[in-house]
Amino acid sequence: MxxxxxxxARDARAASRVLATSSDEVRSAVLASIAATLEHDLEAIxxxxxxxxxxxxxxxLAPALVDRLRLDSVRVAGIVRAVREIARMPDPLGAxxxxxxRADGLEIGRMRVPLGVIAMIYESRPNVTVDAAALCLKxxxxxxxxxxxxxxxxxxxxxxxxxxxxxxxxxPRVCVCLMPSPDRAELLALLQRDADVDLVIPRGGEGLIRFxxxxxxxxxxxxxxxVCHLVVDRDADLDLALRLLIDxxxxxxxxxxxxxxxxxxxxxxxxxxxxxxxxxxARGVELRGCQRSRAVVPGMAAAxxxxxxxxxxxxxxxxxxxxxxxxxIAHIARHGSQHxxxxxxxxxxxxxxxxxAVDASCVMWNASSRFxxxxxLGLGAEIGISTTKLHAYGPMGLESLTTRKWIVxxxxxxxxxx
Amino acid sequence: MxxxxxxxARDARAASRVLATSSDEVRSAVLASIAATLEHDLEAIxxxxxxxxxxxxxxxLAPALVDRLRLDSVRVAGIVRAVREIARMPDPLGAxxxxxxRADGLEIGRMRVPLGVIAMIYESRPNVTVDAAALCLKxxxxxxxxxxxxxxxxxxxxxxxxxxxxxxxxxPRVCVCLMPSPDRAELLALLQRDADVDLVIPRGGEGLIRFxxxxxxxxxxxxxxxVCHLVVDRDADLDLALRLLIDxxxxxxxxxxxxxxxxxxxxxxxxxxxxxxxxxxARGVELRGCQRSRAVVPGMAAAxxxxxxxxxxxxxxxxxxxxxxxxxIAHIARHGSQHxxxxxxxxxxxxxxxxxAVDASCVMWNASSRFxxxxxLGLGAEIGISTTKLHAYGPMGLESLTTRKWIVxxxxxxxxxx
Numbered sequence: 001m002x003x004x005x006x007x008x009a010r011d012a013r014a015a016s017r018v019l020a021t022s023s024d025e026v027r028s029a030v031l032a033s034i035a036a037t038l039e040h041d042l043e044a045i046x047x048x049x050x051x052x053x054x055x056x057x058x059x060x061l062a063p064a065l066v067d068r069l070r071l072d073s074v075r076v077a078g079i080v081r082a083v084r085e086i087a088r089m090p091d092p093l094g095a096x097x098x099x100x101x102r103a104d105g106l107e108i109g110r111m112r113v114p115l116g117v118i119a120m121i122y123e124s125r126p127n128v129t130v131d132a133a134a135l136c137l138k139x140x141x142x143x144x145x146x147x148x149x150x151x152x153x154x155x156x157x158x159x160x161x162x163x164x165x166x167x168x169x170x171x172p173r174v175c176v177c178l179m180p181s182p183d184r185a186e187l188l189a190l191l192q193r194d195a196d197v198d199l200v201i202p203r204g205g206e207g208l209i210r211f212x213x214x215x216x217x218x219x220x221x222x223x224x225x226x227v228c229h230l231v232v233d234r235d236a237d238l239d240l241a242l243r244l245l246i247d248x249x250x251x252x253x254x255x256x257x258x259x260x261x262x263x264x265x266x267x268x269x270x271x272x273x274x275x276x277x278x279x280x281x282a283r284g285v286e287l288r289g290c291q292r293s294r295a296v297v298p299g300m301a302a303a304x305x306x307x308x309x310x311x312x313x314x315x316x317x318x319x320x321x322x323x324x325x326x327x328x329i330a331h332i333a334r335h336g337s338q339h340x341x342x343x344x345x346x347x348x349x350x351x352x353x354x355x356x357a358v359d360a361s362c363v364m365w366n367a368s369s370r371f372x373x374x375x376x377l378g379l380g381a382e383i384g385i386s387t388t389k390l391h392a393y394g395p396m397g398l399e400s401l402t403t404r405k406w407i408v409x410x411x412x413x414x415x416x417x418x
Numbered sequence: 419m420x421x422x423x424x425x426x427a428r429d430a431r432a433a434s435r436v437l438a439t440s441s442d443e444v445r446s447a448v449l450a451s452i453a454a455t456l457e458h459d460l461e462a463i464x465x466x467x468x469x470x471x472x473x474x475x476x477x478x479l480a481p482a483l484v485d486r487l488r489l490d491s492v493r494v495a496g497i498v499r500a501v502r503e504i505a506r507m508p509d510p511l512g513a514x515x516x517x518x519x520r521a522d523g524l525e526i527g528r529m530r531v532p533l534g535v536i537a538m539i540y541e542s543r544p545n546v547t548v549d550a551a552a553l554c555l556k557x558x559x560x561x562x563x564x565x566x567x568x569x570x571x572x573x574x575x576x577x578x579x580x581x582x583x584x585x586x587x588x589x590p591r592v593c594v595c596l597m598p599s600p601d602r603a604e605l606l607a608l609l610q611r612d613a614d615v616d617l618v619i620p621r622g623g624e625g626l627i628r629f630x631x632x633x634x635x636x637x638x639x640x641x642x643x644x645v646c647h648l649v650v651d652r653d654a655d656l657d658l659a660l661r662l663l664i665d666x667x668x669x670x671x672x673x674x675x676x677x678x679x680x681x682x683x684x685x686x687x688x689x690x691x692x693x694x695x696x697x698x699x700a701r702g703v704e705l706r707g708c709q710r711s712r713a714v715v716p717g718m719a720a721a722x723x724x725x726x727x728x729x730x731x732x733x734x735x736x737x738x739x740x741x742x743x744x745x746x747i748a749h750i751a752r753h754g755s756q757h758x759x760x761x762x763x764x765x766x767x768x769x770x771x772x773x774x775a776v777d778a779s780c781v782m783w784n785a786s787s788r789f790x791x792x793x794x795l796g797l798g799a800e801i802g803i804s805t806t807k808l809h810a811y812g813p814m815g816l817e818s819l820t821t822r823k824w825i826v827x828x829x830x831x832x833x834x835x836x
Contacts, residue, residue: 017751021775094774099796106785108795115807116777194631198807213612214635219808240830247832333435355825356512357439359534367524367828376833377526377824378517389533389616389821390637391809403807406795407773410785412658414665415794 004180005189008144009196011174012117016142019175020114024091026169031087031134033165035080038130041161042076048157049126056150064254069124069150079130086134086381092398093140096407106413110404114140116198118401119190120383121146121212123204126154132201133162133176135383139401142175144190144197148204149182191216201396203384221396222388225311226256226339228369231328231354233345234267238275240366241344245276247368248342250283254313256385257340257372261308261318263328266292269321273297276319285315292321308335325350329357336360338387340372361387361394422598423607426562427614429592430535434560437593438532442509444587449505449552451583453498456548459579460494466575467544474568482672487542487568497548504552504799510816511558514825524831528822532558534616536819537608538801539564539630541622544572550619551580551594553801557819560593562608562615566622567600609634619814621802639804639814643729644674644757646787649746649772651763652685656693658784659762663694665786666760668701672731674803675758675790679726679736681746684710687739691715694737703733710739726753743768747775754778756805758790779805779812 002010019027038045049071056066096109118141120132129145136143147155159178166173179186191200194217201221202212213220230248232241248259264272269292277287277297287293288303300319307318308331322328332341342364343354351365362372372394374382379397386392392400420428437445456463467489474484511530519525536559538550547563554561565573577596584591597604609618612635619639620630631638648666650659666677682690687710695705695715705711706721718737725736726749740746750759760782761772769783780790790812792800797815804810810818 017775017777020777021771102796106789111773113774113777217632219637219806221808237830243830243832243836246836247834251832251834351827353439355529356531357435359435359438359531360823362824362826364826364828367826367831368833370833371524371826371828371831372824377826378520388637390639393821394824403811405778406780406790406812408780408782408785408789408795409769410783410789412655412661413785413789414661414669415786415788416665416669418661418664 003189005186006193008177008179009117009190009193012142012144012177013196015172015175016114016116018172019137019140019142020116022140022171024093026171027138027140028087030137030166030169030171031083033169034130034134034162035083035087037161037165038076038080038083038158041157042073045076045154045157045161046071046073048153052151052154061150065124065150069126069154071126071154075127079127082131082381083134086138089138089380089398092138092402104413105411107409109407111407112402113405115401115403117142117144117196119144119146119197119200119218121187121200121202121204121208123148123208124150126151126158128203129155129158129178130162131381132383135381135398135401137175139398141401142177144177144179146179146182146187146190152182188215191218194218201384219391220388221384221386221392223256223385224387225337226258227260227309227311227335227337228257228340229261229263229332229336229342230259230369231325231341231343232262232264232268232272233325233343233347233350234265235347235350236268236344237346238268238272241272242276242279244342244344244366244368246279246283247370249280249285249317250315251370253315256311257369258313259317259342259369260310260312261320261335263320263322263331264293265325265328266321266323269293269296273319280317283315285317287317287319289319290321293319296321311337325354329354332358338389339385340364340369342367342369361385421607423604424611426595426597427535427608427611429590430560430562430595431614433590433593434532434534436590437555437558437560438534440558440589442511444589445556445558446505448555448584448587448589449501451587452548452552452580453501453505455579455583456494456498456501456576459575460491463494463572463575463579464489464491466571470569470572479568483542483568487544487572489544489572493545497545500549500799501552504556507556507798507816510556510820522831523829525827527825529825530820531823533819533821535560535562535614537562537564537615537618537636539605539618539620539622539626541566541626542568544569544576546621547573547576547596548580549799550801553799553816553819555593557816559819560595562595562597564597564600564605564608570600606633609636612636619802637809638806639802639808639810640806641674641803642805643755644676645678645727645729645753645755646675646758647679647681647750647754647760648677648787649743649759649761650680650682650686650690651743651761651765651768652683653765653768654686654762655764656686656690659690660694660697662760662762662784662786664697664701665788667698667703667735668733669788671733674729675787676731677735677760677787678728678730679738679753681738681740681749682711683743683746684739684741687711687714691737691739698735701733703735705735705737707737708739711737714739729755743772747772750776756807757803758782758787760785760787779803
């Protein structure tokens, strides 16, 4: 007797074999059909979502979270548009790059293939259900989806539409499996199925990600948090640095590529900090500074040790004056989160040193941290931003959901004479 | 108070930052110095190894394992030669491929960087100590090495030589850290240090690999086992198929890319199996067949269910007659180990179908399974063969010990107007 989760993982594995050999035509047509089915099922989806929203409101969920949970016809139209965009992307599979044939005529190549079965573990936003399904299907992977309990009815309605579209296209419904419930024991059981699941991508708060990483036997691509720094070098164009600071901190403070800490070279602290403080205060940002910063900007609140590691996701900025570029690099080595780091400088050599020495998925020179995003960097839709260095580091697009296998063609070649 | 393992992992992390910004000249010079130091320390290394070998012999370790443990001047010369070859390989780090600049002038590139800290967990062969250290150093990674208890004195002697060479070159000795003992509690403690260790590569028996995979919070690249199949298609050149079979099964039966199972299309079973049985029996191979195989070759022993999943690593071959190519693909989907699979056929369409449908790190057409090896496929030295699809699938050379970070260059670009 197998448990329901074992059976679900095995079904997904079987479906993944069908997808792995399907043509891009079939996979793109299924996405087109999913888009049309979601439009057709709009009323049922909104009705299910309204129940989730009502429950969440009654339960006192924070208004910002209720808003993330809510669907309306505009948001569903956005979800549908994203599915159609993914359908039109180039086929990520099947290409073989033949490398140089060996002197003995043996030909060696590598072929892009799907990973197989991908489990997405996420929190309340129901659009992830459709985004993840579409990205997995386009790249030939089966998907196991496990959303948050607040969105259960919304996710079931969305998954039902996806299932109908799959069935209508002659593909197994289990190409996309929604976990039967958000029960933690079920999640734990899933995380043990390493024979049938190839990758787990947790998306959400740090607690969820740590839980998954600690309990999974399946490889996990993580994205813990973004504690992103702007370093204002002693040779920075201060006007430019100020623009990067304002965009990085205030354009959308609740996202992972927003700035959390400003590091200012002591050589320009007097010239830069008062201007920065004035501009940010005018935009409602609270500054928490080190002693040296507060000596330059007397009204600034005092930072304490926890501020250097804080991902505020809010209109708060930690500020520190550093002796030089090496001190800035050392601060980031200690407190950075391997997400996004920025330097403002006119000195190409120092920029190069920073970009090489700093360990982060994206290191910017004279550009805003907010550009670390799959769409902005040219990947199209993204399934997450990895701060794990294995497999994918940074925004994960379709290619991150594939791998390459070796393909060898011989004419009876043997390693030893036979 | 930190434990010794916490301190060791933290030291390795600090050393990795020095290595990450070192030049290829420095890294290659250290390898040259390691090679020279190993030659200089030959007597001490052989003396330490002799003690390990004596203990292992007294403890009744199998002669094949004692032989794997043994070092002599010829074997050390081979280890030294491998280090010099790794030193001469092209620098795997630092190259940036700039991708198309965006219309707004923002330039986006990706830079090859080291993973950081790599832990190698391996069993008795002491040459892995030097190979792993050399590959990690060349690719700018710090290495934590944990060998088997039988080889402890040998590994300490080798690590002492490596440490002297590092120190002489002005690099931290802790660029290569040998775990203080092969104690399992220490290994468990190491596997929790996910903040300081980026990758764990277990090399050895399946038990060791499963233990590491189950207990690690750090990403693990696994290589469980090689249950490799040769499929003899109905359209195969039977002479060619026979050569692949003999090479795959008998040229080195104890390695992971040796053949373990023969699948013969029913259409050529009568023509192929008697010849195959005669040739293999003459070479001392025991055949274990399904009922249909035994109907064709009456003397053949009977296979039972466990044979289809067996990695014999010995002169034994499981044999099965299958109805057609789809049945062969289905057998491999069920019993394969994602390592190496081979088809012998003259039919390009069927070969293509097999190479696409079969999920293995290397899929061969008319070539021996024995070619799935870093050296044979053009990677140079390899640190293992991954059957995990994440990050590296198949032989892992220097590039597998690196990742790419995003590098962005702007001129004050912001995501929103400031």
